[in-house]
Amino acid sequence: MAGIRQGTLFFAALALVAGCSSPPAATPASPTTVDVPSVTKPLDTKGFTGDPCAMLTEADRAELGLPTAEKNDELGRAACDLHAGTAGQKPLEFLRVQIMATPGLKGLTAQCGTSEAARCEGWMVDSVEGYPVIRANGELEAKHGACKEFLGISDQAVIMINDVRTRSASAPDCSRADRTAAMVIRSLTP
Known part of the structure; x- marks a missing residue:
């Protein structure tokens, strides 16, 4: 039962993933195929697995408008939740940065089409800072x-x-997620 619940939570987490950025234009994916490139300059998170919130400085969090940070070890994966105020405030708004040591982008996309929860409809491949x-x-x-x-x-x-x-909108707004990704990349770059 726990394995089913964890699997359901994993695919529910996958269903919420995405972002937006500037050129090059994102490539839409079919429900069963998502082609992702290899990472040419790998980065290492080993120094941050104990405190993923350290990937974002206090200045980074202030720039994002999310100064409150709290560690979260949901499903055994190191994560950091950023909030504008106190955690749990309404309306619900937070940004989670979570380290996933496996399975990589190709491993994630290999699950597309394997179940109703892993359809990957609307997934798009793009890039941030290369x-x-x-x-x-x-x-x-x-x-x-x-x-x-x-x-x-x-x-x-x-x-x-x-x-x-x-809040209501007509399309995903990924500007803050993209800025966060760029900040994380800078933190991980030796």
């Missing part, structure tokens, strides 16, 4: 202007950035 990004936005993100994206930092590891919002 690193591949999968924008995994669907109807929910479009409805609320939220954004979920997977940033490939190596062929095995991914940083998930999930910008959760509860």
